[in-house]
Amino acid sequence: MSNGLVIAAITAVFKNLLEDGLVQNAALSSMGNVLVTTLPPDQISIGVDDQPRLNLFLYQVLQNRNVDLGGRHRNQLAHYQTSTEEGTNTPLAINLHYVLTAYGNKDFQTEILLGYVMHIMHQTPILSNAMIRATLNHVATINRSGLFAQAIESTSVEDLTEQLDQVRITPNLFDTEQMSRLWSLLQGSYRPSIAYEVSMVFIDSKKSLLTSGYNQETLEQPQIHKIVASPTNGKIIAGSSVIICGKNLSGDITLLRLNGGENLLEPQVVEDSRILFKLPQAIYAGHHKIQVVHQPKYKFLNSEQVVSNEKTFILHPTIQVSVDEPTPDIQEQNNSASSTGATQVSFRCLT
Structure with missing residues (x-):
């Protein structure tokens, strides 16, 4: 050489x-x-x-x-x-x-x-x-x-x-x-x-x-060390912000790949040691993977990109509690049960 x-x-x-x-x-x-x-x-x-x-x-x-x-x-x-x-x-x-x-x-x-x-x-x-x-x-x-x-x-x-x-x-x-x-x-x-x-x-x-x-x-490749909720004392849920911690995270154009998808997502804040990112609302609870992608700034470099390791995080479900309006059929049942103080409550897992 x-x-x-x-x-x-x-x-x-x-x-x-x-x-x-x-x-x-x-x-x-x-x-x-x-x-x-x-x-x-x-x-x-x-x-x-x-x-x-x-x-x-x-x-x-x-x-x-x-x-x-x-x-x-x-x-x-x-x-x-x-x-x-x-x-x-x-x-x-x-x-x-x-x-x-x-x-x-x-x-x-x-x-x-x-x-x-x-x-x-x-x-x-x-x-x-x-x-x-x-x-x-x-x-x-x-x-x-x-x-x-x-x-x-x-x-x-x-x-x-x-x-x-x-x-x-x-x-x-x-x-x-x-x-x-x-x-x-x-x-x-x-x-x-x-x-x-x-x-x-x-x-x-x-x-x-x-x-x-x-x-x-290895020296230039972005590395994800951990993913935490923002604020850090909370849980990661759909629509919330998360902080990606690591090194070499900032590139010419920094994007995020969620679960290996083709559509890359744009972060809110990019620094060399951390990235602030808001999760989509339409995402299911469970295990998810995220990856940092560095794309070149100029057109003829589009075929060249540098990617980080994939890091897994857990998306916690969101539980919504609501009191349903009773139908006429069960209104009578509720009246008869009123002496016991019973109320009909439904739960929905949103994500």
Whole structure:
């Protein structure tokens, strides 16, 4: 496996995220086609008749010395240390630093582009492993003659994404002095720009991944630990709210599958460690299963989704007590029984 392709892979995913986000934005249609490139800024010049452009440039690669395998699987470090003693390498965790620059030749083009780019990146702060895999398959398919597509033929997308956990994208809002230093280093004509940091990317050998037992799908897969009523001192009944507790529960689009059904249900509140969800009214008492489903945000990723484990909960029945109005036939019987104080009561199990 050519592990050296991970940097190019992240750049390709980042670039495609921008391209897809801009195409889907109807507000940018009046601007025409916006070109997205990954060139050094000193190689870019834009004339009066040139189309507007976004340029994504990787200007720095730094080692992440505080890496803890995403902060979620500390015990994996022991496995890596054992693998090192057996002659394999621990993974090299790196952070990638990009500068994203808008180029325009008409009034407000750069401002509009930067505004929508910041919105896209704010809506997509995490690139999941499934999203990266689907995007790389898409990129390698649409331009088979491109340099990246040819390079990726020497390996496989599965192997390439095997070493990637969830990748986080965070903005670095530089002040004037920091931005001045950066553009002096780039030796290009200054344009309005935004810096982003992408972390964490692992570079290592396939041997160390396999012997360590490191499983990227396990790290990113949502996990349900328990399901409780809301409020927590109550019982789960039809139409009531429940709290799903676990980890990695928040995704690009988070939905719920009840009892393996095809129609997915939308939760009320989604957080990484809990989901608040209101049960339907038309549901029978007894054992039910629920599952968290993460769907990708963009259309070409619809075939890729990540699902959690199924968790069973008990739906308690609802008992309704009512006093029925007696019919004329039994009115006489009730009158005769009135001396005993008897009343006719019926019970119905609603769920």
